[in-house]
Amino acid sequence: MPRFSLLYKVIIAYLVILLPILAVISMIFENNKEEMERLLITELRQIADEREAYILMYMHMNKQRMQDFASDGFIVSTLERMDRKAVGRVLGEYMKKYKLPILKEMYLLNIITAPDGKVLASTIPGLEGEDLSKEEFFRSGLKGLSVVEVVSRFGPQIAVSAPIYSRAEKGKVLGVMTGFTALSKFGEFFTGEYIVRLGALSWSHWGRWSTFEIYLVNRDKLMITPSRYVSDAALKQKVDTYPVRECLEHRDEETGFYPDYRGEMVVGASMCFPSLGWTLVVEVDREEVFAPVIRSQWYTFGAIILVTGLIGALVFYFIRVIVRHLRALAIGAGEIAAGNYEVRVPVRTRDEIGQLASSFNAMAASILERQQELVNSQKSLAESELRYRTLIENLQEGIWVIDENAVTTYVNPRMAEMLGYAVSEMMGKSLFEFLDEEGVRITQERLERRKRGIKEVMDAEYVKKDGGRLYATIAVAPFIEGGVYKGAIAGIVDITERRKAQEALRESEEKFRAILDNMGNVVFMKDLEGRHIFVNRLFEMVTRRSKADIYGKTVLELFPEQIAMEFDKNDRKVLEYDRPMEFEESFPLGDGVHSYISIKFPLKDTKGKAYAVCGVSTDITTLKNAEEALRKSEHSLREAQRIAHIGNWEWDMEKDFVYRSDEVFGIFGRTRVEFDSFESYLESVHPDDREAVIMKLRKAIDSEQAYSVDARITRGDAVERIVHIQGEVIRDESGKAVRMAGTVQDITERKQAEDEVTKLNRELEHRVEERTLELKRANEDLAVAKTEMETFTYSVAHDLRSPLRLIDGFTILLLKKQRDRLDHEGQDHLERIRASARRMGQLIDDLMNLSFVMRAEVSLGAVDLSAIALSIASDLEKADPERKSDFVIEKGLAARGDERLLRMVVENLLGNAWKFTSKRDGPRIEFRRCGEEAGKDVFCVRDNGVGFNMAHSDRLFHPFQRLHSQDEFPGTGIGLATVKQIVQRHGGSVWAEGKTGEGAVFYFTLQKGNG
Structure with missing residues (x-):
């Protein structure tokens, strides 16, 4: 690191303080400049907007005037x-x-x-x-x-x-x-003359700038209004500037800085008139706009230079005083650095510099004292380090130390050897250089745990120098100093060979499992306690259980007890006899009981001790079924041939050998010895039929026609029978007839029966003719009787109604005229007479309806049952408005039938439900479709009324049969009989279900409405 003097550093500090101040001043200046630009552009845009509005208003006014x-x-x-x-x-x-x-x-x-x-x-x-x-x-x-x-x-x-x-x-x-x-008139919008003519007292047409200019440019990029700088510019001055191009080419209105038609930099704003192809431009010279900013910039620079000079002079003065004292300290420090710890610095002042000198002298004395202690400690440390290094470098385990940045700071020779490097090659390298991509990701996660102080033992994978892999188990611990992570140390054991062995074992197990899972046999293993420890996929499929549901369970927990006990007994036999054994076992599946051949054998460890039972089971159900089916088929064939008197045969023409079934010998009454060739067959044929049989046979062989013939034969017991023989010729590749196969049937009884049938048919035809005449006469008599019955019915009904009306009328008259003379009992008798007369009248009406139903012609058509039911329900509610009932009628109910008759069905059933729910709280009546039967829709009427006893349900649909007394529920007992007749005449059926006190359901079937 370079050494700098204190003076140099103070100057640097001075500049560090001064430069941000200068930067802030520059930022303020630039910000003011940008704000000024923004305000200027906004003002120019407003001016352009105003002038655009004047032009548009003027044009709009002229267009309106011209239209007027x-x-x-x-x-x-x-x-x-x-x-x-x-x-x-x-x-x-x-x-x-x-x-x-x-x-x-x-x-x-x-x-x-x-x-x-x-x-x-x-x-x-x-x-x-x-x-x-x-x-x-x-x-x-x-x-x-x-x-x-x-x-x-x-x-x-x-x-x-x-x-x-x-x-x-x-x-x-x-x-x-x-x-x-x-066009020159448009210049008045910019000079203000037009506004003054309209009445304005004054107008500042050029704004506050001496270079301010507004003009219009047409689609040919020619100025069409006067120019501030060019005389006679209209339609002569070319204006190919940025805002004009943007307006004409893209219809974009622009603001900003650009060269004008003179080549001068200006700040301007533009407005577009797309319909005319005009561009309105407002501009001011950039030099004029920014002149105040430039002056302000120079004033700012002068002030900065003055302030910088004054502060610099003051700093320089104080530096000279401080540096003189600090140089003495520097000389003393140099002596100490050279090893002279006995040097002392003179103390000249009592200020901070003097205190620093005193502290410096005390430090020198302390260093001298501790130097001796350090020499002693270093000697002990060197001895300890030698012992530690000798131990580490001779370990058979790798030792790896990294710092907080995962850089290698130490590895022992064993670690370098495991990776194929020299120790020097690994030092200073990142831990991540010895890992692949996935290893880097995992190690980064583990290092995060090290930083939290977590120790771990785990497996890891490293990349060797030669590109191979090192699989290792590592025990790692972090270095934490003062709560800060400083690195980690790991002890590493090479488990590559063990890993390879495990991988080979895993691959072997996977192959073994794949083979077992794809076998067509059930495979399983059980421990000595009978618990399943392995099953293949077919075992899961057969038992319909997953491995998770099978493993750890015995056969008693998985299968029915009887089957499980059999399995367990066989397993124990294998362990007892200590050898492979074969068993036939049965197991119930979804499609029946399956039979298995199970080969079971004990599994032994290296010491020869059995630890499990393994079994391989093969499903032989299909094979056993096939054997049984073949046996049954052969038996059935023999029985069928015996019963039908049909035998089969096959003739080998080359060997002249004929195979015949048992029934053939029975039909011909001959033994196998005397009936083994084709000639013996021909000899059995009646002489009169033999030639025809031979001709048919030759024709079948020569012309590929089917061989079929009826012939008489003479049995071995001389009894004559009639047989039907048929066969098919089998040819080789060249078309030569080599074999013939066919059947022979004894048709003697059938021929006799056919003759008898022919005779009986003639007799039957004669009898049919006689019976047809009798039936025709009976139908004519029935038609006459039916007509007479209808006439009688109407006559009886009319004759009965007349006296009933008289009885009812006179009873009413007596009650009105003689009520005062009659006591309570007499009045009650008259009321009873009236009620009986009305009941008799109702009974007559019901009988007439039943008669009508039985004789009326059924006219089929589409019938809306829902609409009929809604109409009837409405009539019932209107008849008794105070009664509240819940009618539930399904929408869209339709059937095919006679609308008048079906209305009577619904009317009777809903009327019954209404009547028998009259004594219920919350009565509910439902009419809906309840399913399908024999291709017809099933409809039902359900109520929650008094119901009935199902033991008497057979009486419901008979005339005059009632399950409730007249006092309980009035009625004639004809309604349900009428319903039955109508439904039956429509090809349907009707029935009822009920329970006393819980309501009833009446079902009836009709043809589908779309049928």
Whole structure:
């Protein structure tokens, strides 16, 4: 490190104090400058905004005026009615007298006819007839209000145009009215003349700057208003500056510093008029704006130089006094540094310097005393360090010491040897240089724990010099001094070989497990207590348990007791006989009981002592089932052939050997010895049929036709039978017939039966004809009886109703006329007569309904059951408004049927539910779809009424059968019988469920509504 004198340091300190002061002053100056720039730009922008507003307001006012002039009634009517030549003079004088004075800045008004584009009338004589059809202001004026910049013999102008529309023909353009304003007039907005003319007393047009300038630039980058610096600049002075380009190219309004059209640096602001292609520019020379700032800057620099000089002189004076005393101390310190601890510094003052000299002398004496102590301590330390180093360097474990930055400060030879380095190569290197990426991340986390004073024993992995890996177990402890982490020391043991062995063992175990998991056999291991210590994946699948749920459990905890006991017994046999054994074991699975062949054997340790039982089980269920199925199939085939009198055969043509099933021998009544060739078969055929059989056989062999023939045979016992023989020829690759297979069936009884059936069919046809005639006569008699029955029913109903009405009428008359003469008992008798008459009338009506239902034609159609139910529920509630019931009717219930008849079904069922819930608190009646049966919708009506006993449910749907007395619930017992008849006539069924005191449910089925 370089040595500097005290004077040098004081000067540096002086500068350190002075420079921030200068920096602050500079920052204040720069801040003021930036603030001034901001205020200036804001002010210029405000001025530009104001002038932009004046121009836009002026243009808007002129456009409105021009639109008013174009719609002037006199001008429009004159254009439509008068002669064109006379119109020009009249309109010119009219505009000059009444219109032009209103627009003080406009010097010319023209009326241009459409579509020829010729001037019809003008406020300047001599312009009439001029062709302006190609001018932009005319073409734009035909379309609507427009403002166009033009250059004519009158100079640069702004033309404001408006179309003149016909009042007689809507939408027709008669012409265009155009007013012209000289562009030089726009300069008055910037000088203030226009505002003064409007009435302002004064106007500061140039602001507070001598170089302040406002001007307009057109789309051709030409100045169109007067310039402060260039005479006659309108449409001559090119202005290709930054704000003009930004406005014309990007329509961006800019503020800032840039060179103006003179090349001078200015600060300015711009406004864009996109419709006209104009740019309004407000500028002030940068030199004028910043002149006060520059003057202030020079004043500031002068003041800084003066203050710096005064402070420097004062500091220099004090330095000379202090340095003289400090030099004496420096000489004394030099002597001490040279080893002369007996030197003493003279004390000349009592101030801080004198006190420093006294302390210096005391320090020298103390150093002299401690020097001797240090010599003694160093001698002892050297001896101790020698012993420690000898121990560390001869250890068979690695020792590694790092500092707080993880830099190696010491390693013993063993540590360097383990990594393949020399000790000198490792010293000073970072611990992280001996780790891979993942090791660096893990070690950084561990070092954080060291910094908290935590000791640890753990495994680690290092990168050797040759790129190999060192796997080690390390015991590490931190160095903590005064609560501050200073590094760590670690003892390291090489476990690379052990790690490789573990890795090889792990890989071997993984391969072994993969093999076992992918075997088609169940594999398991159990300890001597019967607890599972290993199972493969198939074991999990079979038992439908995870390994976590299997390990540590015995068979008694996993399987049914009987099966578990069998498994356990077999395991113990293996341990008892100490050898592999094979067992057939059964185990129930989801698809039935499975059979397994289990090979079990003991597992032994290195001493030959058994520590577990291992088993490999193979599912032989499919094999056993196949064997059983084959056995059953063969038995079934034999039985089927025996029962059906069908046998199968196969003829080997080359060897002339015929295989025949047992049934064939039974059919032909011959033994295997006498019936083993094809010739023996032909000999059994009846002589009259033999030729036909041979011909059919030859045709099948030659033409590949099926062999099928009925023939008579003579059994071995001389009994004649009829058989049906059929077969198929089997050919080799060349097409040669080599074998033939087929069946033979004894059809003797069938042939006899067919003859008998033919005979019976003839007799049956004759009997059917006779019975058809009888049935026809019976139907005619039934139709007559039905008609007579209907007539009788209506007659009985009419004849019964008449006396009932008379009985009811006379009873009412007696109650009205003779009530005073009758006692209470007599009145009660009359009321009973009336009630009986009404009940009889109701019974007759119900019988008539039942009769109607039984004979009415069923007209099928879509029926909205929900709507019917809602209507009936509403009628029931209206009939008894004081009763509160909860009707729950499902929406969208529909069926296919006769709407009149189905209404009677719903009316009867809902009426019953209403009646039988009348004595309930909180009655509830539901009508909904309750499922599907045999392709039909099931509907149900549920109530929480009095219910019924299911033992009597068979009586519910019979006429006149009632489960409750008339006093309890009135009724005739016909309603449910009617429901049953209607539902049955629709092809459905009806039934009921109930429980006394808990309500009832009535179900009925109907065709689906969309069917």
